[in-house]
Amino acid sequence: MPGFETLDVLGESSSGVLLRAREQRSGRLCALRIALGYDQLDPLRQQRFARESLALRELAQPNVAAIYDLGTQGPLAWVAEEFVGGVTLEELLKAKRGPLELEPALALALQLSEALVALEAADVTHLDLSPETVRITSDGEVKLCGFGLGFEGSLSERLRAGAVPVSRVDYLSPEAIEDASQLSCKADLYSMGALLYRALSGRSPFGDRELSGRLYAIVHEAPQPLIDVEGLPLQAIELVERFMERDPDDRPLAVDALAWVERAATECGVSGGQGWEREALAASLAEVKHETTKHKVGEGGLLVSLRGTDRTVELVLAPGEHFEIGRSPDAEVTLRARSVSRRHVRIVNSEQGLAAKDLGSSNGTAVNDKRVRAQRARRLKSGDMLRVGERKFEVHVTPLQDLKRETSRCQLCASELSLFDIRRERARCPVDWGASEARLRATLEERGFTVDRHLPLLGFFQRYEVLDPDGHRWRVGAAEVGQQAARELREASAPALELSHPALLAVTSLDVHRGCLVVVSDGREGLTLAEHVAQHGALNAADVVRLGVRLADALEFLIGAGFAHALVRPELVLLGETPEAACLMDVGLAAELVDAERTRRCLASKQACYEAPELQSVAASSAPTLVYALGATLSFALTGSPVAEIRRGKRFDYLPLTMIEWIPPSLAELLAQATSPDPAQRLPDLRALSNPLRTILGSDERELNTASGDTLEPFENTMSFDTEDIDPNLFRSSED
Numbered sequence: 001m002p003g004f005e006t007l008d009v010l011g012e013s014s015s016g017v018l019l020r021a022r023e024q025r026s027g028r029l030c031a032l033r034i035a036l037g038y039d040q041l042d043p044l045r046q047q048r049f050a051r052e053s054l055a056l057r058e059l060a061q062p063n064v065a066a067i068y069d070l071g072t073q074g075p076l077a078w079v080a081e082e083f084v085g086g087v088t089l090e091e092l093l094k095a096k097r098g099p100l101e102l103e104p105a106l107a108l109a110l111q112l113s114e115a116l117v118a119l120e121a122a123d124v125t126h127l128d129l130s131p132e133t134v135r136i137t138s139d140g141e142v143k144l145c146g147f148g149l150g151f152e153g154s155l156s157e158r159l160r161a162g163a164v165p166v167s168r169v170d171y172l173s174p175e176a177i178e179d180a181s182q183l184s185c186k187a188d189l190y191s192m193g194a195l196l197y198r199a200l201s202g203r204s205p206f207g208d209r210e211l212s213g214r215l216y217a218i219v220h221e222a223p224q225p226l227i228d229v230e231g232l233p234l235q236a237i238e239l240v241e242r243f244m245e246r247d248p249d250d251r252p253l254a255v256d257a258l259a260w261v262e263r264a265a266t267e268c269g270v271s272g273g274q275g276w277e278r279e280a281l282a283a284s285l286a287e288v289k290h291e292t293t294k295h296k297v298g299e300g301g302l303l304v305s306l307r308g309t310d311r312t313v314e315l316v317l318a319p320g321e322h323f324e325i326g327r328s329p330d331a332e333v334t335l336r337a338r339s340v341s342r343r344h345v346r347i348v349n350s351e352q353g354l355a356a357k358d359l360g361s362s363n364g365t366a367v368n369d370k371r372v373r374a375q376r377a378r379r380l381k382s383g384d385m386l387r388v389g390e391r392k393f394e395v396h397v398t399p400l401q402d403l404k405r406e407t408s409r410c411q412l413c414a415s416e417l418s419l420f421d422i423r424r425e426r427a428r429c430p431v432d433w434g435a436s437e438a439r440l441r442a443t444l445e446e447r448g449f450t451v452d453r454h455l456p457l458l459g460f461f462q463r464y465e466v467l468d469p470d471g472h473r474w475r476v477g478a479a480e481v482g483q484q485a486a487r488e489l490r491e492a493s494a495p496a497l498e499l500s501h502p503a504l505l506a507v508t509s510l511d512v513h514r515g516c517l518v519v520v521s522d523g524r525e526g527l528t529l530a531e532h533v534a535q536h537g538a539l540n541a542a543d544v545v546r547l548g549v550r551l552a553d554a555l556e557f558l559i560g561a562g563f564a565h566a567l568v569r570p571e572l573v574l575l576g577e578t579p580e581a582a583c584l585m586d587v588g589l590a591a592e593l594v595d596a597e598r599t600r601r602c603l604a605s606k607q608a609c610y611e612a613p614e615l616q617s618v619a620a621s622s623a624p625t626l627v628y629a630l631g632a633t634l635s636f637a638l639t640g641s642p643v644a645e646i647r648r649g650k651r652f653d654y655l656p657l658t659m660i661e662w663i664p665p666s667l668a669e670l671l672a673q674a675t676s677p678d679p680a681q682r683l684p685d686l687r688a689l690s691n692p693l694r695t696i697l698g699s700d701e702r703e704l705n706t707a708s709g710d711t712l713e714p715f716e717n718t719m720s721f722d723t724e725d726i727d728p729n730l731f732r733s734s735e736d
Helices: 043-058 089-096 102-121 155-160 174-178 185-201 211-220 234-243 254-267 276-292 419-446 483-498 529-536 541-560 591-597 623-639 665-674 687-699 701-706
Strands: 004-013 016-023 029-036 067-073 076-082 134-136 142-144 302-308 312-317 322-326 345-350 353-358 365-367 370-372 377-379 385-388 391-399 450-458 461-467 473-480 507-513 516-522 606-609 644-647 650-653
Touching: 004 029, 043 067, 089 134, 089 185, 089 276, 102 134, 102 142, 102 185, 102 234, 102 254, 102 276, 174 185, 174 211, 185 234, 185 254, 234 254, 302 345, 302 650, 312 322, 312 345, 353 365, 353 370, 370 377, 419 450, 419 461, 419 473, 419 516, 483 507, 483 516, 483 591, 529 623, 541 623, 541 665, 541 687, 623 665, 623 687, 665 687
Parallel strands: none
Antiparallel strands: 004 016, 016 029, 029 076, 067 076, 134 142, 302 312, 302 391, 322 345, 345 353, 353 377, 365 370, 365 385, 385 391, 450 461, 461 473, 473 516, 507 516, 606 644, 644 650
């Protein structure tokens, strides 16, 4: 962003990036938030951003992070605000592992109320008040940060884009969910009430529900009463109830809310003269810091890896620390499976070693097929099989002192990347995307196309559905690579124009214009496999088999035509009305282009992987690597999860599908063989995959059509109970 020097990446989301930057004009540090899609907003949202920009620049209040500058640049909108040190309220609450004491909780409410009074006077709404946007400095001063949602989309749009984490839904007001056009400063007051509820009770107002249940409850229900919190005075309970009234008209104005907080603090006997609110929070921070620094993480710390069928979980545990696995979104590891209880099992780094404690789950916890008694614990070691409901994980435990320093390398050029390199490139991404897309759209318009829809990106291709002057629809992939490179890539991709197969999306033209390569393909409508799974869920087993047969035939055709460098992954499989109408996209393009598509549009720390472990470049593709890619794509279609992931440059292969009980055994075994990380154990060619798929479809179609995910059925009593339980008193916490 012109005028700012990027120093670090503080956070990323699908809608933008948050940077630590230095304003070059003044030299002061700032938190620079850049959001994409400003040019696609309706005029009312753009006017709101312009109005609030002026008000925020003039706002000066100690509990509101100062706004240094705001602006727009093409598709980008950005906010530069005061860089605030200290910790977020979320970090403080997690470190406390329970509620705040009454005095710091009311101190927090007092300072936030003062911030809301200033915002109300300026006619500015924050709209994202949550524990992540409230920071507390070392001297106990509260700062409200994270301004800028005025130019972002509606709640439904942000939820679809993944821009609202489920845990932050709890702090949305009812009117933010029902009618975003009617928001006022009282929406922020509701959010403050929900935040105070969490601070006083240690739990979210509606945190025991899934996303849809939370949204419904916020609009139609009151949270569980705080009267059950031991020792909490009625004055504090009344504050929360008044601030969280579902009807905005029943909530007080911010100035009245401030007076109520002051009165409650006085009546509860916690206000102790000028500055008490800062002293109370500073003392709470100091106490947490003392507790968390008693042990150095490296001394007795463990890296715990749980390798499952749809993910690999990695967490670091200092001595005495734990994490929970459950169905609740508040769990550190959330498993969205019906056989998993909301709070299912706790993994603890105890004095006796790593252990799993069952939290009274309905369907049980087992270690190596030995069930752990409720509220008891069982030691864990590398190689153990942990079963949570019907989900299975292979356990790996590594002492932190045994870990070697790892370096990251570019996936294309293999250059070693420092942490600064990675952060710098991440910071550049949003600006580069926005500027590049504006140029590509202009290029397409000059070529006579009208952009109808911007499609999800893959690699460095910007993707669109376009209309030509005659009204015909086409799919277009466009990338800026420079005039000479674009010509070379067009020449290398020319064979794609000659490929013809029902399961291949036909490439109709390859154009070079102003340094842009434009790949025009048939305008067949439909969702990609990745989009379908995201919007409608996984396919049933029978449809997966049909899809596999069709794609295997297409890949065999390609190999026969001399093309083995196809990229097969869910984003490049276009589904038609039925799996029999599916087709592969971008087939026959230059190997360099396909290789670039293996990388994401940003330097992500985690990404799904559908390529065989031995594949170094697409140009080196072979029948076994295509078998792996097709098997991995079919596994995703069946389960909604990849078979492997790349995290910080390291590959994690998940457990095979044979560990998932609801998948028909014949299909699970076949896909497990197709996706074996060991080439020697993998199916040798595509016929070895497609022929058994046809056999399965012919003999087991009824079983395939009834296959579905896990159920609420409890474990059968064939498992023996564990007889090596650890003393449960070692694992008690304030939450038990």
